[in-house]
Amino acid sequence: NSKVIQTPRYLVKGQGQKAKMRCIPEKGHPVVFWYQQNKNNEFKFLINFQNQEVLQQIDMTEKRFSAECPSNSPCSLEIQSSEAGDSALYLCASSLRTGGFYEQYFGPGTRLTVL
Amino acid sequence: GDSVTQTEGPVTVSESESLIINCTYSATSIAYPNLFWYVRYPGEGLQLLLKVITAGQKGSSRGFEATYNKETTSFHLQKASVQESDSAVYYCALGDTGKLTFGDGTVLTVKP
Numbered sequence: 001n002s003k004v005i006q007t008p009r010y011l012v013k014g015q016g017q018k019a020k021m022r023c024i025p026e027k028g029h030p031v032v033f034w035y036q037q038n039k040n041n042e043f044k045f046l047i048n049f050q051n052q053e054v055l056q057q058i059d060m061t062e063k064r065f066s067a068e069c070p071s072n073s074p075c076s077l078e079i080q081s082s083e084a085g086d087s088a089l090y091l092c093a094s095s096l097r098t099g100g101f102y103e104q105y106f107g108p109g110t111r112l113t114v115l
Numbered sequence: 116g117d118s119v120t121q122t123e124g125p126v127t128v129s130e131s132e133s134l135i136i137n138c139t140y141s142a143t144s145i146a147y148p149n150l151f152w153y154v155r156y157p158g159e160g161l162q163l164l165l166k167v168i169t170a171g172q173k174g175s176s177r178g179f180e181a182t183y184n185k186e187t188t189s190f191h192l193q194k195a196s197v198q199e200s201d202s203a204v205y206y207c208a209l210g211d212t213g214k215l216t217f218g219d220g221t222v223l224t225v226k227p
Contacts, residue, residue, distance in 0.1 A: 002160055033214060041204075043217035056213060091161065098213050106153075106161040 002026065004107035006092050007074075011112045013082045021110040022074040025094030031055075032075050033093040033104060034067060043091075049075065050098055082114040117142050121207045121218035129226045130199055136192040136221045138181075138207035148209040150183050150190040153217070156203045164192075164205070199225045 005024040013019045025032050034046040047057040049069040057067075064083075069075040079086055089111050093104040121138040128134055142148040152164040152174075165174035170185040179194045190207060202225045207218040 002162065004160075031213075035215075041220045043206075043215075045214040045216070048213055103163050103166065104215060105163075108160040 002105040002107065004092055004094050004105050006090075006107035006110050008110060009108065011110055013112065013114050015083060015114055016081050017114075018078060018080060019082045019086070019112055019114070020076055020078040021090055021112070022076050023092030023094075023107060024074045025092070026105050029094035029096055029105070031095040031098055031102075032069050033095070034077050035091045035093065037089040037091060037109070039088070046077070055098065079112075082112070084114050087112055087114045117144055117148070117209055117211060117216040119207050119209055119216055119218035121205075122221045124204075124220070124222035125224060126221055127224045127226060128197055131196045134192075134194045134197045134201075134223070136205055136207075136223070138190045138192065138218060140188050140190065140207070140209045142188075142209055142211065145211040147185065148211055150181070151208040151210065151215065152179070152181055152190075152192050153206040153208055154203045155206070155220075161206070197223075197225045199227050201225050 003026045007022050030051045033048040036044045047067045048055045064080050067077045089109040091109045093106045095102045095104045118141045122136045149168040151166045153161050154164045155161045165176040167174040167183040170183050173182040181192045204220045206220045208215045
């Protein structure tokens with residue numbers, strides 16, 4: 001069973017508000033991923049880190065989304081100004097190594113609702 | 116970009132019947148991606164069911180199996196005899212150099 005911890009489990013924000021969620025990866029996993037799963041069950045990769053460094057990110061992440069994985073602190077994903085379309089399940093996953101064949105262990109997710 | 120297409124659900128089968136959930140992929144970022152099936156049981160998080168990293172190989176777990184077919188770019192999930200506890204949402208995914216690209220999921224309900 002995965003030991004990726006995500007908080008909070010549920011988050012409700014008004015449009016224009018900041019929304020911040022956190023993730024503690026499995027112990028010993030230096031690689032962290034953030035995905036967004038929308039109401040149609042579609043997944044979208046947002047960003048990934050190895051230790052504190054960004055490896056890949058999509059354009060959406062560069063504009064209103066910010067993320068970091070500081071040393072000895074939880075990783076975080078923050079939406080600077082929430083929009084209705086941001087309502088989704090945000091999943092954090094961690095992995096032992098980069099490389100597509102290494103298993104990613106997922107947390108339970110943070111469900112964001114933007115009113 | 117990469118994409119994954121899988122059987123649209125919901126799929127309903129009776130206990131002890133056989134199951135196949137189709138999955139086809141298109142990989143533009145890597146010639147031979149790694150292929151995965153993830154599962155989300157009711158009330159639980161997403162977890163890996165099985166993976167295959169070499170074309171032509173078969174992966175298996177919990178009675179499920181899937182074969183990586185690079186000719187047909189497919190990775191269908193099969194089980195000879197399903198159980199009620201297999202009711203879940205199944206996701207086919209491909210991995211390139213890091214991130215996963217998922218299909219939209221197939222909701223499986225197994226009737227007792």
